[in-house]
Amino acid sequence: MDNSIYFSKYEKYLKRVEDWLKQNFKVYECPEKVIYESMHYSLMAGGKRIRPVLSLAVAEMLSGDLDTVLPFACAIEMIHNYSLIHDDLPCMDDDDFRRGKPTNHKVFGEAIAVLAGDGLLNMAFETLLKEVARSHENSHLKAKAALLIAEAAGIKGMIGGQVLDMESENKTIGYDRLCDMHRKKTGALIKSSILAPAVLLGASSDTENALKIYADKIGLAFQIKDDILDYEGNSEIVGKPTGSDEKNRKSTFVTLLGMEEAKKLLEATVRQAKKVIEPFNNAEFLIKTAYYIAERDK
Amino acid sequence: MDNSIYFSKYEKYLKRVEDWLKQNFKVYECPEKVIYESMHYSLMAGGKRIRPVLSLAVAEMLSGDLDTVLPFACAIEMIHNYSLIHDDLPCMDDDDFRRGKPTNHKVFGEAIAVLAGDGLLNMAFETLLKEVARSHENSHLKAKAALLIAEAAGIKGMIGGQVLDMESENKTIGYDRLCDMHRKKTGALIKSSILAPAVLLGASSDTENALKIYADKIGLAFQIKDDILDYEGNSEIVGKPTGSDEKNRKSTFVTLLGMEEAKKLLEATVRQAKKVIEPFNNAEFLIKTAYYIAERDK
Numbered sequence: 001m002d003n004s005i006y007f008s009k010y011e012k013y014l015k016r017v018e019d020w021l022k023q024n025f026k027v028y029e030c031p032e033k034v035i036y037e038s039m040h041y042s043l044m045a046g047g048k049r050i051r052p053v054l055s056l057a058v059a060e061m062l063s064g065d066l067d068t069v070l071p072f073a074c075a076i077e078m079i080h081n082y083s084l085i086h087d088d089l090p091c092m093d094d095d096d097f098r099r100g101k102p103t104n105h106k107v108f109g110e111a112i113a114v115l116a117g118d119g120l121l122n123m124a125f126e127t128l129l130k131e132v133a134r135s136h137e138n139s140h141l142k143a144k145a146a147l148l149i150a151e152a153a154g155i156k157g158m159i160g161g162q163v164l165d166m167e168s169e170n171k172t173i174g175y176d177r178l179c180d181m182h183r184k185k186t187g188a189l190i191k192s193s194i195l196a197p198a199v200l201l202g203a204s205s206d207t208e209n210a211l212k213i214y215a216d217k218i219g220l221a222f223q224i225k226d227d228i229l230d231y232e233g234n235s236e237i238v239g240k241p242t243g244s245d246e247k248n249r250k251s252t253f254v255t256l257l258g259m260e261e262a263k264k265l266l267e268a269t270v271r272q273a274k275k276v277i278e279p280f281n282n283a284e285f286l287i288k289t290a291y292y293i294a295e296r297d298k
Numbered sequence: 299m300d301n302s303i304y305f306s307k308y309e310k311y312l313k314r315v316e317d318w319l320k321q322n323f324k325v326y327e328c329p330e331k332v333i334y335e336s337m338h339y340s341l342m343a344g345g346k347r348i349r350p351v352l353s354l355a356v357a358e359m360l361s362g363d364l365d366t367v368l369p370f371a372c373a374i375e376m377i378h379n380y381s382l383i384h385d386d387l388p389c390m391d392d393d394d395f396r397r398g399k400p401t402n403h404k405v406f407g408e409a410i411a412v413l414a415g416d417g418l419l420n421m422a423f424e425t426l427l428k429e430v431a432r433s434h435e436n437s438h439l440k441a442k443a444a445l446l447i448a449e450a451a452g453i454k455g456m457i458g459g460q461v462l463d464m465e466s467e468n469k470t471i472g473y474d475r476l477c478d479m480h481r482k483k484t485g486a487l488i489k490s491s492i493l494a495p496a497v498l499l500g501a502s503s504d505t506e507n508a509l510k511i512y513a514d515k516i517g518l519a520f521q522i523k524d525d526i527l528d529y530e531g532n533s534e535i536v537g538k539p540t541g542s543d544e545k546n547r548k549s550t551f552v553t554l555l556g557m558e559e560a561k562k563l564l565e566a567t568v569r570q571a572k573k574v575i576e577p578f579n580n581a582e583f584l585i586k587t588a589y590y591i592a593e594r595d596k
Binding site for chain 1: 328329330332333334337380384387389390407408409410412413415416417419420421423424426427428430431434437438441442444445448449451452453457458459460461462464465475478
């Protein structure tokens with residue numbers, strides 16, 4: 001798949017996601033309006049939307065209906081955005097910028113930022129439960145997909161990973177611990193964005209297993225690339241200050257392996273992702289996405 | 299129903315709740331153990347458990363199976379506890395004590411307290427979705443009940459109410475705005491604890507409507523009593539410093555109506571709750587609970 005076809009497909013998925021979010025999340029005139037504005041500020045700030053885009057791509061590869069998958073894909077995006085708001089708080093990473101804009105608490109204050117994060121997490125589950133409760137048709141598959149997302153976001157997934165990350169600051173951790181941390185902190189939610197559509201569409205267990213490996217590989221690739229960008233990236237393109245890993249004395253793939261080995265591992269990981277997904281019909285977009293993750297400059 | 303029968307019934311419900319929580323939430327040995335400990339610290343700190351107790355009482359009044367309702371009741375208790383952890387944060391109410399013990403962030407630090415709150419909210423939805431996904435039997439009713447809880451906890455319910463509360467500090471607000479704030483901040487989740495079992499058990503719309511009014515009334519009574527306790531209560535019995543409303547110049551039922559009128563309103567509200575619920579068979583516990591809410595000293 002050449003670049004122009006890939007990016008036009010990416011744009012197509014992205015537009016579906018943006019349209020769904022716009023239609024389903026509006027700012028209301030009410031005394032508590034500021035919470036809507038604060039959630040809107042973060043949720044509508046753009047970004048790559050890689051998680052929901054992956055969901056739609058998997059759905060299309062499996063010949064599924066994109067409209068069925070969209071609310072699940074967007075719920076995952078809400079969960080991702082809540083986690084960014086809370087991670088950026090002064091008591092957590094204390095970041096002032098995100099995607100080239102002031103972070104949520106810089107604009108709305110800490111209290112509203114905490115509540116906006118809570119609000120987005122809660123809204124994700126309202127979205128999922130609305131889908132499950134909508135009709136009897138496929139409600140069991142919908143419940144299973146929603147549960148899979150909930151578990152990925154929880155303490156055995158993303159939240160646990162964030163704690164591992166905090167516990168690892170200012171100390172040297174080993175490679176296995178680093179992988180475990182990332183598998184939970186970022187990998188779990190990415191994986192859920194790939195597996196939820198497969199569950200929703202009733203895919204075979206062979207298909208699910210292949211997608212699990214693909215998801216693990218691109219999750220790992222995503223994180224190795226993040227670490228590389230924190231060292232080599234241009235902060236204006238990345239949209240946030242680079243060098244923060246070094247400043248916070250974090251163990252990363254770059255500090256543990258060195259830049260050269262980190263890049264080799266990235267390359268090998270992308271190849272493995274490709275290998276497991278290429279037997280599928282119409283896997284070109286997912287293959288290209290693995291490469292895109294490794295080659296992106298932000 | 300005399301006091302001793304009432305309290306032994308309350309203890310029976312309470313034990314079911316405590317047992318369920320103990321069985322379903324354990325602290326694991328793992329590098330991220332601190333998040334389990336922090337969630338455990340707040341969730342297992344006791345408290346009245348009025349919400350899940352109400353759920354079980356409604357279930358029993360409707361001759362329903364308590365085991366069906368328990369996970370929903372406990373999910374609501376998780377949501378209640380997450381909201382307490384986040385409300386107590388320095389950037390929110392900045393409270394040092396809760397139920398006579400140091401607040402979560404005082405013990406575990408702010409970052410872990412934010413994540414423990416997130417973890418409990420997420421775990422509530424994992425619990426609900428596990429129930430919905432468990433089997434095909436009644437899964438539609440389960441999904442509807444879970445959605446009702448999610449909406450009560452979200453920005454149109456509890457989170458919106460918390461924002462209204464913050465927006466009302468240091469200014470005088472009217473009676474209607476005060477009621478709207480409490481209906482959302484505490485009323486919505488209490489209401490969900492009463493309605494979720496009715497939905498789960500497939501109650502008639504007449505039953506649901508009566509329970510809605512009962513829930514509104516005891517939610518209001520609960521808040522009026524809270525405001526009275528903040529003025530008249532013994533801080534050692536209440537388990538947190540009293541007089542904070544005055545310190546924070548909050549509009550409350552006491553400041554808006556005066557103590558005498560606030561007490562009259564409390565009495566009238568409890569009578570209305572009784573009136574709507576007494577036509578049901580076996581409503582004694584719920585009637586007594588309305589009175590208990592008005593007479594409690596903590």
